[in-house]
Amino acid sequence: MDxxxxxxxxxxxxxxSGPLGVLLLAEHGADVIKVEPxxxxxxRARPEQRVWNRSRRSVTLDLKSESGQEHFRALAARADVxxxxxxxxxxxxxxxxxxxxxxxxPRLVYMSVPAYPSASRHASRPGWDALVQARSGLQYEQPGxxxxxxxxxxxxxxMAAAYLVPIGILAALSAREETGRGQRVETSLFQGAMxxxxxxxxxxxxxxxxxxxxxxxxxxxxxxxxxxxxxADGWVHLAYGKGTGRSLTEILGVxxxxxxxxxxxxxxxxxxxxxxxxxxxxxxGAEAVVSMGxxxxxxxxxxxxxxxxxxxxxxxxxxxLGITVRLAGTPGRVRGPRPVLGExxxxxxxxxxxxxxxxxxxxxxxxxxTHEHALGDxxxxxxxxxxxxxxxxxxxxxxGADVIKVxxxxxxGMWGAPELGCGQGKRSIAVDLKCPEGARIGRExxARADVxHHNMVKGVAERLGIDHDTLRKIKPDIITCNSFMYGPIxxxxxxxxxxxxxxxxxxxxxEAGPVEAGNTPLWGRFGYGDTANALSSVVGVLLALYxxxxxxxxQSLWASLLHATALWASGVYETxxxxxxxxxxxxxxxGLGALYRQYPAHGGWVQIAAVTxxxxxxxxxxxxxxxxxxxxxxxxxxxxxxxxxELEAELAPIFATQTPLQWRRGLDRVGVPCEIVVxxxxxxxxxFDDENIALGLVAETEHPxxxxxxxxxxxxxxxDTPGRVRYPPPVVGEHTREIMQWLxxxxxxxxxxRTRGIIEYP
Numbered sequence: 001m002d003x004x005x006x007x008x009x010x011x012x013x014x015x016x017s018g019p020l021g022v023l024l025l026a027e028h029g030a031d032v033i034k035v036e037p038x039x040x041x042x043x044r045a046r047p048e049q050r051v052w053n054r055s056r057r058s059v060t061l062d063l064k065s066e067s068g069q070e071h072f073r074a075l076a077a078r079a080d081v082x083x084x085x086x087x088x089x090x091x092x093x094x095x096x097x098x099x100x101x102x103x104x105x106p107r108l109v110y111m112s113v114p115a116y117p118s119a120s121r122h123a124s125r126p127g128w129d130a131l132v133q134a135r136s137g138l139q140y141e142q143p144g145x146x147x148x149x150x151x152x153x154x155x156x157x158x159m160a161a162a163y164l165v166p167i168g169i170l171a172a173l174s175a176r177e178e179t180g181r182g183q184r185v186e187t188s189l190f191q192g193a194m195x196x197x198x199x200x201x202x203x204x205x206x207x208x209x210x211x212x213x214x215x216x217x218x219x220x221x222x223x224x225x226x227x228x229x230x231x232a233d234g235w236v237h238l239a240y241g242k243g244t245g246r247s248l249t250e251i252l253g254v255x256x257x258x259x260x261x262x263x264x265x266x267x268x269x270x271x272x273x274x275x276x277x278x279x280x281x282x283x284x285g286a287e288a289v290v291s292m293g294x295x296x297x298x299x300x301x302x303x304x305x306x307x308x309x310x311x312x313x314x315x316x317x318x319x320x321l322g323i324t325v326r327l328a329g330t331p332g333r334v335r336g337p338r339p340v341l342g343e344x345x346x347x348x349x350x351x352x353x354x355x356x357x358x359x360x361x362x363x364x365x366x367x368x369x370t371h372e373h374a375l376g377d378x379x380x381x382x383x384x385x386x387x388x389x390x391x392x393x394x395x396x397x398x399x400g401a402d403v404i405k406v407x408x409x410x411x412x413g414m415w416g417a418p419e420l421g422c423g424q425g426k427r428s429i430a431v432d433l434k435c436p437e438g439a440r441i442g443r444e445x446x447a448r449a450d451v452x453h454h455n456m457v458k459g460v461a462e463r464l465g466i467d468h469d470t471l472r473k474i475k476p477d478i479i480t481c482n483s484f485m486y487g488p489i490x491x492x493x494x495x496x497x498x499x500x501x502x503x504x505x506x507x508x509x510x511e512a513g514p515v516e517a518g519n520t521p522l523w524g525r526f527g528y529g530d531t532a533n534a535l536s537s538v539v540g541v542l543l544a545l546y547x548x549x550x551x552x553x554x555q556s557l558w559a560s561l562l563h564a565t566a567l568w569a570s571g572v573y574e575t576x577x578x579x580x581x582x583x584x585x586x587x588x589x590x591g592l593g594a595l596y597r598q599y600p601a602h603g604g605w606v607q608i609a610a611v612t613x614x615x616x617x618x619x620x621x622x623x624x625x626x627x628x629x630x631x632x633x634x635x636x637x638x639x640x641x642x643x644x645x646e647l648e649a650e651l652a653p654i655f656a657t658q659t660p661l662q663w664r665r666g667l668d669r670v671g672v673p674c675e676i677v678v679x680x681x682x683x684x685x686x687x688f689d690d691e692n693i694a695l696g697l698v699a700e701t702e703h704p705x706x707x708x709x710x711x712x713x714x715x716x717x718x719x720d721t722p723g724r725v726r727y728p729p730p731v732v733g734e735h736t737r738e739i740m741q742w743l744x745x746x747x748x749x750x751x752x753x754r755t756r757g758i759i760e761y762p
Contacts, residue, residue: 002029003330003547007173009033010075011056013085013165014041016129016158017189018113019052020570021165022083027323028332028543032056033075033348037063040341047580048571050312051320055335057344063094074352076101076108081169083111087127088118098184098719108182109172113165116190117695117717126609126673129155129189130596134607136193137680139598141200141526144589145519149605149677151598153511153585156526159568161192163535168716170542171374171399175721177549178371183720191715194686194697195535196526198394198712199387199421201683205707224500225523228289228509229267235289235521236272237504239497244283251278285485285497289521292507292569293579296321298562303490306563310573312337319574324563325540326487328468329555330547373400374721378545380451381406382426383466387499387527388483388561389455390422392534396451396541397425398714398723404429404445404739407732409760423729424699424711429740430733430760433464437758442466444743446474451541455483455533457496468556477554479544483537484560502529502565507572517587532564586644594640594647595619598677599655605677606660608667616640618670623654687711701728704762736761 007030011022026032034053036044038060043049059075062068073096076082082101084091091097091112098110112118115127122135133139133152144150164187172185194201227238240248249256252266267275272288279286290298296319301307308322323332371377378401382393390405397403403426411430429445432438446452452471454461461467461482468480482488485497500523503509508528509521537559544555573580583592591597595610610619620628628634628650633643640647655663660676667674680686687710692698699713706728714723736759740750753759 001330001547001551002332003327003543004029007031007081008079009081009083009169010035010072010079011083013083013113014043015085016048016052016155017161017165017192018083018085019049020159020162020567021113023052023055024163024166024325024539025169026055027334028327028330030081033079033344034058034339035063035072035075036060036341038342044341047573047582050315050318050338050580051570051573053338054310054320056339057348058339058342059345059348060342063096069094069096071349071352072096073101073104075348076105078352079105079108080173081109081111083113083165083169085113088112088114088123102182106182107176107180109169109176110182110184111165111169111172112184112186113161114186114188117188117697118186119695120190121691122190125675127189128596128609128611128673129158130591130607131609131673131675132157132189132193134598134605134675134677136190137678137683137686138193138196138526139607139677140679141197142524144522145513146588148600149598149679150589151585151591151607152524153514153583153592154508154524154528154568156196156528157189157193159192160195160531160535161187161189162567163532163539164192164195164716166539167395167399167535167542168718170539170546171716172718172721174542174546174549175371175374175376175718177546178377179721181720183718185716185718187716191697194712195715196528196531197683198391199418199527200525201680201687201712202417202420203684203687203710204420204703205709206705223523223525224498227500228521228523229264230520231267231270231272231275234272235510235515236267236275237287237289237500237509237521237523238279239285239501241283241285241496246282248279248284251275251282280492280495283495285495285501287497287501287504289504289510289515290507291510291515292572292582293574295505295507295566295569295572296574298505298566300486300490300492300562301566304487304563306566308334310334310337313340315575317575321566321570321573324567325536325543325557325559327540327544327547327555327557329553330543371721373724374718375399375401376721378402378451379449380404380453381445381449383452383454383456384483385455386530387418387422388530388533388537389453391530392481392483392537392541393426393453394422394424395534395538395715396453398725399716400721400724401451403427404449404735405730406431406433406442406445408432409733409757411732420703420706420709420729421711424701425725425727426730427727427735427739428730428733429736431736432758435758437753439465441740441743441759443474445739446471446478448743449475449478450545451479451481453481453483453537453541458484458488458493472554475554477548477552479541479548479554480556481537481541481544482556482558483533484558486562487560488558497561499527499529499561502533502561505562506565507569508565511585512589514585514587514589516584519587519589528568529561529565532568533559533561536564536567594644594651597648599652601655601660601663602658604660606655606663607675607677609673611673613637615672619667619672622666622670622672623651625650625654696723699725701725703728704731704734731762733760734762
């Protein structure tokens with residue numbers, strides 16, 4: 001039985017986040033029906049959609065027509081989930097919004113994925129990913145190879161939202177098992193952008209500079225960027241550590257105290273594959289910096305069966321990225337290629353003639369228990385370290401789970417902003433699990449928990465006695481999640497790793513450089529890999545939780561930095577002719593084309609997304625260059641791509657003549673999508689925005705050391721079972737006494753254990 005067997009999803013999404021997010025559900029058992037207009041999704045011709053829309057059925061309906069709306073209502077009456085990514089108000093105009101469907105579909109989970117929250121003043125703004133990058137401030141947060149904001153090659157808001165889509169759906173389905181009710185759920189590309197800033201954007205009342213040590217934002221970029229090295233045939237990214245054998249300098253053949261120039265020269269004598277293999281053999285973290293077209297050849301993706309062969313009906317045999325979140329009991333599978341447009345329309349509509357099955361009754365809630373939050377019945381033990389593991393647990397806490405961070409007495413935690421950025425909403429117990437009394441406390445915590453989550457290197461959980469086989473003897477239906485660097489099997493399974501290695505292996509650094517344009521690979525300071533790994537493990541936990549609620553069965557699951565980050569490059573597939581086409585960034589890191597890029601204006605920058613023929617015509621007239629419309633160099637999309645540099649040379653001087661605000665107002669009037677590229681001043685303009693606070697996008701808590709904290713808040717919103725932020729990031733052992741009391745210990749025993757160093761609390 002798959003985790004989502006019996007769940008039917010109507011998928012009306014377009015773009016990136018909806019199709020890719022729904023894919024994670026389709027390949028864990030959901031019956032996904034893709035609903036497209038008769039002419040097809042406008043993005044259907046894009047190569048990546050061939051991957052992201054596989055494993056589902058295709059139905060064409062004209063939702064503007066009365067018959068199309070009637071058919072959709074009939075499908076919704078039999079569905080569990082509707083997912084749509086239209087601009088706010090679009091589905092209401094069809095009479096197919098949640099408010100219209102709910103009276104006859106009370107168990108329906110209705111997921112909306114707009115560019116901005118539907119209650120936001122920005123809800124009507126155009127929703128192209130680059131525009132959200134600009135308005136959210138991400139482009140100013142990323143240092144690059146020139147001054148000013150940097151266009152992000154990877155569509156980060158959409159990619160992060162692609163994980164938030166299944167998280168929202170699964171949390172709502174889990175709540176439905178308790179309440180019997182469906183509800184409207186929403187995330188947005190803007191919330192996807194915010195998910196990438198939780199360890200960057202924190203405002204503390206006290207100790208801001210000394211205690212938080214914000215990650216370096218400089219020109220050129222620092223931190224992990226300094227570990228990128230050029231070799232004879234490319235680039236490698238290292239994660240320096242102790243290793244288990246020869247040191248880096250021994251491998252390079254230089255003295256331990258060699259000067260930097262000699263070390264770099266030694267790197268350039270190495271070949272990429274040989275050096276990485278030698279570093280791995282000696283327990284040192286390293287990855288070749290590869291293009292997105294090379295990702296599917298990674299030995300660890302191949303060894304874990306994460307690369308699959310899919311016979312596409314239109315292009316023939318392809319190699320694609322497969323399932324990246326692995327559940328032991330319900331592993332899921334790729335269910336088939338993207339269907340031909342309308343392939344299943346007749347069979348799906350014919351099935352509407354048969355009587356609908358009665359809705360399954362809600363599981364009874366325990367006597368006296370309320371269910372105010374999506375995961376209000378869940379207890380999670382967080383034994384994670386660094387960022388990816390703790391961030392995943394923080395997301396579960398934000399959905400309503402009671403997350404208990406288990407730490408050793410005196411544990412130093414991560415420094416500053418990253419520690420605060422993944423601690424919100426948790427309680428902390430400090431206990432020495434290595435002594436008999438502490439081990440007993442650990443077992444008692446497990447007995448009350450639903451999920452144990454950590455990100456330990458392979459074998460560590462077994463040595464500590466917190467592996468799944470050990471824990472299920474205490475709690476037979478326990479769910480355990482280990483997020484790795486590479487996964488638990490394969491030639492690299494024993495190695496740990498860091499976010500930049502995943503970025504290198506997934507092609508993100510290569511394309512962000514961009515290397516093909518002559519630049520150095522560029523590390524992304526948002527922690528793409530850590531964020532992806534955390535969110536993918538949350539998807540896995542929620543899949544396992546939903547399966548347990550229906551069967552009573554627990555299970556183990558794993559995610560990894562490599563697999564989760566590779567999903568961000570999953571739109572590239574391979575055929576016998578090589579990798580599929582994908583957009584490339586220019587050398588100046590301004591955009592993907594002359595009409596989808598940033599331009600410097602007078603006193604700032606403006607981002608445009610003139611992606612349709614109508615946008616092009618309107619732009620030319622707005623710029624006072626109507627003659628460009630018929631210029632043979634630019635008269636068609638293909639011609640504009642072929643003559644990109646010439647078109648940019650025509651447009652750049654014009655944009656420099658007015659301010660970004662003048663351009664936004666002028667282009668808004670004629671319908672050309674655009675935004676001012678915003679500098680949030682390290683998130684200040686976002687965290688102190690009254691509307692963001694009112695919408696729950698910003699959380700305010702009182703920290704015992706830092707005073708009033710403002711941080712990123714709700715990444716997904718629920719109408720019926722909303723999320724919550726119960727606590728500020730805890731100090732070590734802050735809640736030890738209350739958790740011990742919850743376990744049944746009296747005050748004298750608690751005080752005795754503290755004196756003996758078994759537990760710790762302030």
